Amino acid sequence: MSAITISNDTVHEGPRPARGMLHDTWVIARRGLVHMKRQPEALADATIQPIMFVLLFAYVFGGAIDVPGGGNYREFLMGGIFAQTIVFTSFGVAMSLAHDRKNQAVDRFRALPIARGAVLGGHAVANLFKALLPIVLMSLCGLVIGWRIQDGLVNAALGYLLLIAFAFAMIWVGVLLGSVVSTPEGVQGIGFGVLFPITFMASTFVPTETMPGFLRHIAEWNPVTTLANAARIQFGNPTTEITPDAAWSIAHPAAYSIIWIVAIIAVCAPLAVRSYQRSVAK
Amino acid sequence: MSTNYAVEAQGLSKRYGTTPALAGIDLEVPTGTVIAVLGPNGAGKTTAVRILTTLTDPDEGQATVAGYDIRTQGTEVRRRIGLAAQDATVDPLLTGRENLVMLGELHQMRRSEAVTRADQLLREFSLDEAAGRVTSGYSGGMRRRLDLAATLVSRPEVLFLDEPTTGLDPRGRSELWTVIGTLVGRGTTVVLTTQYLEEAERLADDIVVVDHGRIIARGDARKLKREVGGDQVQVVVVEPDHLAEAARIIAEITNVEPKVDAGARSVTAATSQGVETLVLAAKAFTRAQIPVDDMSLRQPTLDEVFLTLTGSTTTDDESSNYIDEEA
Numbered sequence: 142m143s144a145i146t147i148s149n150d151t152v153h154e155g156p157r158p159a160r161g162m163l164h165d166t167w168v169i170a171r172r173g174l175v176h177m178k179r180q181p182e183a184l185a186d187a188t189i190q191p192i193m194f195v196l197l198f199a200y201v202f203g204g205a206i207d208v209p210g211g212g213n214y215r216e217f218l219m220g221g222i223f224a225q226t227i228v229f230t231s232f233g234v235a236m237s238l239a240h241d242r243k244n245q246a247v248d249r250f251r252a253l254p255i256a257r258g259a260v261l262g263g264h265a266v267a268n269l270f271k272a273l274l275p276i277v278l279m280s281l282c283g284l285v286i287g288w289r290i291q292d293g294l295v296n297a298a299l300g301y302l303l304l305i306a307f308a309f310a311m312i313w314v315g316v317l318l319g320s321v322v323s324t325p326e327g328v329q330g331i332g333f334g335v336l337f338p339i340t341f342m343a344s345t346f347v348p349t350e351t352m353p354g355f356l357r358h359i360a361e362w363n364p365v366t367t368l369a370n371a372a373r374i375q376f377g378n379p380t381t382e383i384t385p386d387a388a389w390s391i392a393h394p395a396a397y398s399i400i401w402i403v404a405i406i407a408v409c410a411p412l413a414v415r416s417y418q419r420s421v422a423k
Numbered sequence: 424m425s426t427n428y429a430v431e432a433q434g435l436s437k438r439y440g441t442t443p444a445l446a447g448i449d450l451e452v453p454t455g456t457v458i459a460v461l462g463p464n465g466a467g468k469t470t471a472v473r474i475l476t477t478l479t480d481p482d483e484g485q486a487t488v489a490g491y492d493i494r495t496q497g498t499e500v501r502r503r504i505g506l507a508a509q510d511a512t513v514d515p516l517l518t519g520r521e522n523l524v525m526l527g528e529l530h531q532m533r534r535s536e537a538v539t540r541a542d543q544l545l546r547e548f549s550l551d552e553a554a555g556r557v558t559s560g561y562s563g564g565m566r567r568r569l570d571l572a573a574t575l576v577s578r579p580e581v582l583f584l585d586e587p588t589t590g591l592d593p594r595g596r597s598e599l600w601t602v603i604g605t606l607v608g609r610g611t612t613v614v615l616t617t618q619y620l621e622e623a624e625r626l627a628d629d630i631v632v633v634d635h636g637r638i639i640a641r642g643d644a645r646k647l648k649r650e651v652g653g654d655q656v657q658v659v660v661v662e663p664d665h666l667a668e669a670a671r672i673i674a675e676i677t678n679v680e681p682k683v684d685a686g687a688r689s690v691t692a693a694t695s696q697g698v699e700t701l702v703l704a705a706k707a708f709t710r711a712q713i714p715v716d717d718m719s720l721r722q723p724t725l726d727e728v729f730l731t732l733t734g735s736t737t738t739d740d741e742s743s744n745y746i747d748e749e750a
Contacts, residue, residue, distance in 0.1 A: 156502035157531040168528045179516045245512040254502040
């Protein structure tokens, strides 16, 4: 091993002027994106998993599931898996926060002269990029197995926008989760024990009409259902039939989803920021 | 408030639940000097560093670092310090270069400047060959070096090193000592914590001994060692039968009742005369024709310093293990 030689230049010099919140956020977001690139296995929930669900349900279960109004199940399925994948965005955020804490990155950042909120902002931006990945992959995969956008590109674009907005809201759920649960293992437990079933008690894979009364009520008011249904409508795909006596959420899936987006951000974001700050300031 | 002090703290206290981690610490570190905070695990060393680097607020007391208040001017403090925490905290998924560039950018450098600075440090720390590899594949020593390089990215005025050589092999340790020595020569103020008296003596102008969140002694190494009775002379005899005679000889030379360990066939006593003691002992044992396996002079261990200063040994397992190895 060769010796260490410190150069002769001045060891310290005056600090530099702050370059602002956006700069700091982007530096930390870039780190998050490099993390994702270096850990393809941690991207499984955004890549392999949604495609696996598309293929499994399209080819294994699909034949046994009737779509309301007799539509194509593969077209029905895509909106559901889009919604499910978007909900898992929160899982990814919580995992990155938990890993930061485990690796002591939190303290290193906190001892730096960076803008308040840049660390959380960086995680949010990186995970928003991560949310785009499965949307693109699944759209391509869907096109291969026979899914089509049937109602024009403008409506479809609005559908994608709704999905991305929901992903943004789920980021704050993830921050909250990652602040309350401190270990990656704990986050994993909650991901599979809570998030996963929630995405199943919805119109993700099967129409809500066939569910028993109590469960059907839960599913109908589950935002995963309405997000899936709203996406189906925007893409012009078959969805839950809107009967005159349908629940309000079923009749207005886009509006109901937007209410959830606003409510999640309004409630979770301040709560998440506070609990994150408390969790790191030991 | 004088600006001649890089760190000035009065009455810093911190408790976690009902356990006091710091029970009122005063600290003055003149600019451009090195202070070693010496103590066993759980003494409050890390808590003190966390408070001074703005990671934790103190319950009571106040402090300035580089002339800025740690409570009200946190950002100004953070712009002027470097911190190497106890566990190396470089990002395991980034390469060595990416780690340093990111930290430079977060220290508000332009990207090009951050890249130049990173490459310079990687060269200086002999990490240029590994610069493009992710740090999870680095050896412990490499990670430590990168960690230290990371704290220097911004050319800080005050450097905080929390147990910088814990877990390093002897070569890595002495290498790091050289680096720290160089930095100090250039005017950086260094606050380092350690469990090793030897390290504190080698690097620091001033040593503060902490125990249970309090400062129990301070001064330079010579003063501290005088307080604890200086070096220890140890003689290991070949024949257990000679132990009593050996103890008598050592007692005569040092004027101290020596400690006799029958299992190790050793006789140990404190001495303030350094090498002179060894010379006298060698002559005496030759004259008495007592065969000797080993005869040595060694520094008091942290445990012995504590025994003298507090009347009790360190209760910590880790530090006792270290001392067992050394002794």
